[in-house]
Amino acid sequence: MVTQTVGSDGVDVKARLKAIWTAGDYDRFSRYMEAGAREFYERLNVAPGCKLLDVGCGSGQLALLAARDGAEVVGVDIAGNLVERARARARAEGLTARFEEADAEALPFEDARFDVVTSLIGAMFAPQPDRVARELLRVCVPGGMIAMANWTPQGFIGQMFKAVSKFIAPSGMPAPVLWGDEATVRQRLGHGLSELNLTRRQYRFEYPFPPSEVVEFFRLYYGPTNRAFASLDQAGQAHLRKELEEWWTRHNQSGPDCTTVYGEYLEVIGVRV
Template sequence: MTTNTVLPEMDGLKTRLNTIWTAGDYDRFSRYMEGGAREFYERLQIAPGSRLLDVGCGSGQLALLAAKDGVEVTGVDIAANWVERAQARARAEGVNARFKVADAEALPFEAASFDVIVSLIGAMFAPRPDLVAKELLRVCTPGGTIGMANWTAEGFVGQMFKNVAKFIGPSGMPSPVLWGNEATVQERLGQGLSTLNLTRRQYLFSYPFPPAEVVEFFRLYYGPTNRAFASLDAEGQAHLRRDLEALWTAHNQAGADCTTVYGEYLEVIGIRA
C-alpha cells in the first residue's frame, strides 16, 4: 500500500487546513475531553525529566498534564492561535512548557531530540502521513516512546467525520482515520520501532446538555464542524444538523437532558528501534 499521496497545490491545501483548525475555539471545546486525555497520558508512564514533544498540541491539553508532572515539554501545532493559548495557559498555571507553531510533516528539531513523542488526535490530520511517520521516528531517541491516539473509521467519531468531511475534506488527501487502522500504522511506523502495541480504546464524550445542543457546541467551537456548516447554505446547514443530531442521539447513553457517547480510537504505543 502506498500511503503518501502526492497532492497538488500543497501550499493551498496547508492554508485550507490551517483555516479549518484555527476556526472555532478549540480550548473551550477540549475542556470536555480532558478526562480521556489524562487516561491516555497516564498509560504512557512518562518519567519526570523526560523530554516530551506533543505533536498537534492544540491549546495544551496533554502537554500541560505532563509539565505538571515534571516532564520537559515542547508542544507544536499548525494553528498559531492555539499555540498562543497554550502558552497563556502554561503561564497562568505556573508550569514550564514551551509551545511553537510547526508542521508535523517537517518538525523543526534535530534528530533524536526527544525521549517521548505523543500525538493525541493531532498528527493524524496532516495530509501526508508518510512524512509524519518519518518525522515522528526521526526526532525520537533510540529506545524512546512514540504514543498516538487516532480515531478509527468504525467508531463514533469516524462516523461523524463521514458527515462532515464531504464538505471540507480536500480531494486526494488520505483519510485521517487510516491512522486508526492497525495494518496501516504497522506499515507507516513498524520498521522504525522495536515494539509496537496497538489497542482499541473508548474516549468518553460527556456533556451536561442534550444531543441537539452538543451539535451546536461542535458547530461553534470545533474547527472542522464549524467550517462544514459555514460552507453550506441554510437548507444544507439544516440537513447537516439533522444528520448530526440523529447520530448523537442514536449513540447517547445518557438521559434526554445530557449526552454521553463513547468514541473509539486506536492507541499506538511504540518503542523506537
Template structure:
C-alpha cells in the same frame, strides 16, 4: 528540502484555517478526562523530554508539565498555541509551545525521549511524512505513542456524516486510516520495534442534549465549524439534522445530557 505542489500548499493553508476556526481550547475542556486517562497510561517520569505533536491548547502537555515532564508542544493552529502558552505562564510551568507542522518538525534528530500525539498528527495530509518525522525526532530507545480515532468508532462515523455533505479533499487520505491497524503497520515499519496497538474508548460528556452538542461543535470545533460555513442554508439544515440524529442514536445518557464513547487506536512503538 521537500517541495510541495501548489495544490498541496493550498490544502495545507485550508487545513490551518480549519483548525484555527472556532475555539479549540474551549472545545477541549470537555475532553480533559479522556486526555488525562491517556496521559496516566503513558506513565511519563519527571524529567522526560516529551514532544506533544498536535498539542492543541495543552490538554496533555500542561498536566505533564505540572508533573515535572520537560514538555514541548507543537500545533499548526497558532491560536491554540497561544492558549497553551498562556496556561503555562499562568501556572509558572516550564513548558514550550511552538507553531509547527507534524510533517516538518523544526527539531533536531533524536531530541526527545517520548514523542506523543493525542488525536493530532493523524489529521496531517501526508501520513508517510508524519510517520518519518515522529520517528526522526525520537531518540533511539525512546517511545512514540499516538491515539487515533478509528473508522468504525463514533468520531469516525461523525466525520463520515460530515463528509457526505462536504466531501473531503481528494489530495489526502482519510485521517481515520491512522485508526486502522494494517495501515499503521505499513506506515510504521522502518526504524521502530515493539509496535503495539490497543483499542480504547474515549469518554465524551456534555451537560446538554444532542441538538445543543451539534451547535457546540459548530461554534467551537474547527472541522464542524468550517463544514457548516461551506454550505447554504438548506445544506446546513440537512447537516444539522444528520448530526443530531447521529448523536441521539449513540447517546448513552437518559437525563437530558449527552454521553457517548468514541473508539480510538492507541499506537505505541520503540525507536530503534
C-alpha cells in the same frame, strides 16, 4: 515552520487545514475531553525530567499534564491561535512548557531530540502521513517512546467525520482515520520500532446538555464542524444539523437532557529502534 502542500485541485492544503483548525474555539471545545486525555496520558508512565514532544498539541491538554508532572515539554501545532492559548495556560500555571507553531510533516528539531513523542488526536490530520511517520521516528531517541491516539474508521467519531469531511477535506488527501487502522499504522511506523502495541480504546464524551445542543456546541467551537456548516447554504446546514443530531441521539447513553457517547480510538505505543 509550515510547508506548502498543493492538492490535486490546486489548492494549498496546509492553508485550508490551518483555516479549519483556527476556526471555532478548540480550547473551549477540548475542556470536555480532558478526562480522556488524562486516561491516555497516565498509561504512558512518563518519567519526570524526560524530554517530551507533543505533536498537534492544540491548546496544550496533554502537554500541560506532562509539564505538571515534571517533564521537559515542547508542544507544536499548525494553528497559531492554539499555540498562543497553550502558552497562556502554561504561563498562568507557572509551567516551563514551550509551545511553537510548526508542521508535523517538517518538525523543526534535530534528530533524536526527545525521549517521548506523543500525539493525541492531532498528527493524524496532517495531509501526508508518511512524512508524519518519518518525522515522529526521526526526532525520537533510540529506545524512546512514540505514542498516538487516533480515531478509528468504524468508531463513532470516525463515522461522524464521513458526514462532515465531504464539505471540507482537500481533494487527494488520505483519510485521517486511516491512522486508526492497525495494518496502516504497522506499515507507516513499524519499520522504525522494536516494539509496537496497538489497543482499541473508548474515549468518553460527556456533556450536561442534550444531543441537539452538542451539535450546536460542535458547530460553534470544533473547527471541522464549524467550517463544514459555514460552507453550506441554509438548507444544507439544516440537513447536516438533522443528520448529526440523529447520529448523536442514536448513540446517546444518557437521558434526554444529557449526552454520553463513546468514541473508539486506536492507542499506538511503540519503542524506537
